[in-house]
Amino acid sequence: MAYALQQLINGLTLGMIYGLIAVGYTMVYGIIGMINFAHGDVFMIGAFVGIIVLTALTGITSVPLGLLAAFLLAAVFCGVYGFAIERVAYRPLRGSFRLAPLISAIGMSILLENYVQVSQGALERAIPNLIPGGFTLMDENGFVVQLSWMQISIVVVTLIVLAVFTYIVTKTPLGRAMRAVEQDAKMAALLGIDTNRTITLTFIIGSCLAAFAGVMFLLYYGVIDFYIGFNAGIKAFTAAVLGGIGSLPGAVLGGLLIGLIEAFWSGYATVAYKDVAVYSILAIVLMFMPSGLLGRHEVEKV
Amino acid sequence: MSRALDVFKDAGSVAFFALVIFAPFLGVQLGDNDAGNLTLGARPALLAGAVALVFAARVLMRLWQDHRPTSQAEKLGARLKPAGKYIAPALLVFALLMPLLPGLPAQYIDLGVLILTYIMLGWGLNIVVGLAGLLDLGYVAFYAVGAYSFALLAQDFNLGFWQCLPLAGVLAACWGMFLGFPVLRLRGDYLAIVTLAFGEIIRLVITNWVALTGGPNGITDIPNPTLFGLRFTMFPAPGTFAGFFHITPHPWQRIAFLYYIILGLALITNWVTLRLRKQPLGRAWEALREDEIACRALGINVRNTKLTAFAIGAMFGGFAGCFFATRDGFISPDSFTFMESATVLAIVVLGGAGSQLGIVLAACVMIGVPQMLQSLAIYRMLIFGIALVVIMIVRPRGFISERRPTISLGKAQAISADLISQGKG
Numbered sequence: 187m188a189y190a191l192q193q194l195i196n197g198l199t200l201g202m203i204y205g206l207i208a209v210g211y212t213m214v215y216g217i218i219g220m221i222n223f224a225h226g227d228v229f230m231i232g233a234f235v236g237i238i239v240l241t242a243l244t245g246i247t248s249v250p251l252g253l254l255a256a257f258l259l260a261a262v263f264c265g266v267y268g269f270a271i272e273r274v275a276y277r278p279l280r281g282s283f284r285l286a287p288l289i290s291a292i293g294m295s296i297l298l299e300n301y302v303q304v305s306q307g308a309l310e311r312a313i314p315n316l317i318p319g320g321f322t323l324m325d326e327n328g329f330v331v332q333l334s335w336m337q338i339s340i341v342v343v344t345l346i347v348l349a350v351f352t353y354i355v356t357k358t359p360l361g362r363a364m365r366a367v368e369q370d371a372k373m374a375a376l377l378g379i380d381t382n383r384t385i386t387l388t389f390i391i392g393s394c395l396a397a398f399a400g401v402m403f404l405l406y407y408g409v410i411d412f413y414i415g416f417n418a419g420i421k422a423f424t425a426a427v428l429g430g431i432g433s434l435p436g437a438v439l440g441g442l443l444i445g446l447i448e449a450f451w452s453g454y455a456t457v458a459y460k461d462v463a464v465y466s467i468l469a470i471v472l473m474f475m476p477s478g479l480l481g482r483h484e485v486e487k488v
Numbered sequence: 489m490s491r492a493l494d495v496f497k498d499a500g501s502v503a504f505f506a507l508v509i510f511a512p513f514l515g516v517q518l519g520d521n522d523a524g525n526l527t528l529g530a531r532p533a534l535l536a537g538a539v540a541l542v543f544a545a546r547v548l549m550r551l552w553q554d555h556r557p558t559s560q561a562e563k564l565g566a567r568l569k570p571a572g573k574y575i576a577p578a579l580l581v582f583a584l585l586m587p588l589l590p591g592l593p594a595q596y597i598d599l600g601v602l603i604l605t606y607i608m609l610g611w612g613l614n615i616v617v618g619l620a621g622l623l624d625l626g627y628v629a630f631y632a633v634g635a636y637s638f639a640l641l642a643q644d645f646n647l648g649f650w651q652c653l654p655l656a657g658v659l660a661a662c663w664g665m666f667l668g669f670p671v672l673r674l675r676g677d678y679l680a681i682v683t684l685a686f687g688e689i690i691r692l693v694i695t696n697w698v699a700l701t702g703g704p705n706g707i708t709d710i711p712n713p714t715l716f717g718l719r720f721t722m723f724p725a726p727g728t729f730a731g732f733f734h735i736t737p738h739p740w741q742r743i744a745f746l747y748y749i750i751l752g753l754a755l756i757t758n759w760v761t762l763r764l765r766k767q768p769l770g771r772a773w774e775a776l777r778e779d780e781i782a783c784r785a786l787g788i789n790v791r792n793t794k795l796t797a798f799a800i801g802a803m804f805g806g807f808a809g810c811f812f813a814t815r816d817g818f819i820s821p822d823s824f825t826f827m828e829s830a831t832v833l834a835i836v837v838l839g840g841a842g843s844q845l846g847i848v849l850a851a852c853v854m855i856g857v858p859q860m861l862q863s864l865a866i867y868r869m870l871i872f873g874i875a876l877v878v879i880m881i882v883r884p885r886g887f888i889s890e891r892r893p894t895i896s897l898g899k900a901q902a903i904s905a906d907l908i909s910q911g912k913g
Contacts, residue, residue, distance in 0.1 A: 215677065221677055221680065234512070234513070235512050237518070237526070238512050238516055238518065238528065241518060241526045241527070241528045242516075242528050244525075244526075263508070263509075263511075263512055266505065266508045266509060267509060269505075270505055270509055274877070275877045275880075275881070278881045278884075279880060279881065279884055282884040282885070283884050283885050285617075285623070285833075285837045286837065286880050286884040286885070287880075288623075288680075288837075289833070289834050289837045289838070289876060289880050290876065290877050290880040290881065292830045292833075292834065292876065293834075293872075293873045293874070293875070293876025293877040293880065294873065294877055295873070296827075296830075296869060296872060296873035296876065297870060297873030297874055297876075297877065298873075299869075299873075300866070300867075300869045300870040300873060301513065301870060302513060303866065304866055304867065304870055305513040305514050305517075306513060306517065306518055307518070311518055311526065312526075313526065416826075420684070420688070420826075423681055424681060424685065427677070427678060427681045431677060431678070456696075458692075458695075458696040459692065459693075459696060461688065461689075461692055462689050462692050462693065465685035465686070465688055465689050466689065468681070468682065468685055469670050469671075469682050469685060469686070470670075472670070472671075472674055472678055472682055473670045473673075476673045476674050476675075476678060477678070478678075
């Protein structure tokens with residue numbers, strides 16, 4: 187029981203990070219219908235900006251201020267990266283052959299990974315735990331269930347970010363434009379919505395969410411390298427598809443599910459096969475629900 | 489004058505973005521001090537250089553856009569068009585004679601072997617992606633199945649290359665069907681992620697099932713292929729190629745032999761694809777790519793059509809994998825990562841999905857050029873990534889984008905890229 191509770195806590199924390207990245211995937215997919223393979227690498231860029239900012243601020247003793255600076259700067263830089271990626275690699279291919287943006291995105295992903303590797307080296311970079319300590323929730327025959335401050339912070343930050351994001355999508359004119367472009371880009375353009383601007387802003391917002399996820403990953407695990415974006419990206423993409431690609435609550439739900447599957451599989455079966463478990467469950471769910479858990483069933487008109 | 493100002497303004501804003509983008513990575517460098525703590529060093533010169541480079545590139549790009557020699561290039565292209573039909577036979581003759589060229593260093597034949605392996609993989613994946621229109625991001629799974637079937641059969645049952653080649657193909661085809669079943673109802677990107685997931689599952693199982701596959705250490709001492717039982721060794725003993733023909737053994741003989749095996753395998757793949765395209769099955773694939781619902785309405789069995797596409801594509805992947813295992817004599821899970829799937833898919837798309845000749849050209853560019861750049865070491869993959877993005881932007885439909893109908897009344901007419909509407913399949 188205690189063990190299960192611990193795995194539940196770990197799984198939810200990890201799932202929150204996956205969920206944040208998955209929201210970026212699903213937004214981009216919803217609005218222009220392409221898999222943004224470079225999204226996982228934007229997450230990696232965010233983690234690197236975070237570590238650079240934290241290193242630059244080594245002298246500053248106030249941890250909350252340092253973290254705030256890391257989060258904000260990571261979001262700013264990742265926003266610019268998202269903007270540039272869309273402008274350079276995807277906009278010229280909009281409305282073109284369906285596979286062209288996919289290959290361009292794969293190229294962008296390779297480019298970003300190697301750019302970071304060449305400029306910052308292939309070594310793993312580590313930082314100490316900045317939010318140490320926590321509570322003991324339960325003590326069962328010597329097995330102690332820990333809920334660390336770090337985990338609480340990650341959950342709280344994710345919930346705040348998601349709340350702001352939900353507000354933007356549901357209540358602001360920008361969110362309305364985004365939903366309109368998602369439903370029918372041509373019609374939205376006819377009604378006077380600047381689709382190009384909306385798509386650009388979607389990329390920027392998605393990249394900011396990835397930046398938050400990246401800095402939290404850095405804080406939680408303490409170790410990053412140029413390659414973390416690949417695995418996290420594929421997991422988040424899996425989460426987005428599991429939840430039903432295009433559905434924002436689905437992306438968060440998918441992320442949480444994948445975090446939980448990973449944690450429980452590592453806890454009760456073999457760690458080595460945790461990814462196999464995730465992918466198998468994805469395949470099984472899609473066999474019975476081809477549009478994911480919360481995805482709309484697409485009716486194709488002829 | 490205002491035109492020049494405009495160009496400079498534009499280049500200036502691009503350079504500003506470049507500054508922001510490069511600042512955290514080229515502008516600073518993470519390092520370790522003696523105490524093991526992270527340190528930060530500044531690299532202003534590198535940053536300034538990179539930004540200046542971007543500025544100059546943008547100015548040149550704008551100037552080129554203004555003075556593009558359009559009509560000239562198009563005229564030249566039109567004049568060269570009739571020559572296009574000689575490219576394929578010329579390439580074939582060159583491929584057949586290449587190892588025999590006198591004075592050609594063995595490393596070029598080796599490169600030829602590598603390129604031909606990717607051409608074969610591209611032609612195999614083309615059946616799934618280019619003809620049937622099913623986006624497969626996990627093609628490497630079948631490559632791995634082929635390679636590991638041969639390695640394990642050779643290790644445990646002492647079978648040779650030629651016995652294992654068909655077995656590897658059959659096993660890969662079975663896996664193609666097995667993995668094809670769950671994805672029959674999926675479309676587009678759902679299909680892409682599930683195939684990607686299958687590719688990762690196979691790689692993870694190979695990595696972790698140490699008792700069977702040797703895990704990350706891989707399998708060594710995979711036997712070389714023989715020519716009707718004659719082995720290729722460095723000693724002219726009886727039973728070896730050199731001993732039988734009474735010639736001096738030379739490493740060239742083995743490499744050239746491998747070259748002709750993969751050339752033969754690739755040509756078989758091409759021939760089978762071209763034949764299938766003329767038959768009901770191939771036409772059903774192409775119809776499926778264009779419109780699945782119309783296919784169903786016309787009574788085509790969509791399930792069987794998709795499964796045969798997966799199976800036949802996988803079979804050629806299995807053959808190529810079997811050859812890969814025998815060429816290197818060593819395989820490990822590192823050779824079967826997602827990067828391989830992405831490279832093969834990029835070759836297919838870059839060739840102009842569906843075009844056999846386009847895939848050959850794309851494979852030469854994508855595999856040949858990075859090999860030539862071997863000396864650039866870590867910059868190689870960086871350039872590869874940039875090249876992928878740039879080529880896609882310049883030619884979104886690939887090198888050879890026009891499509892000739894496989895069957896028609898009267899004279900077949902090629903259709904230009906703009907008229908081909910891809911199915912959503």
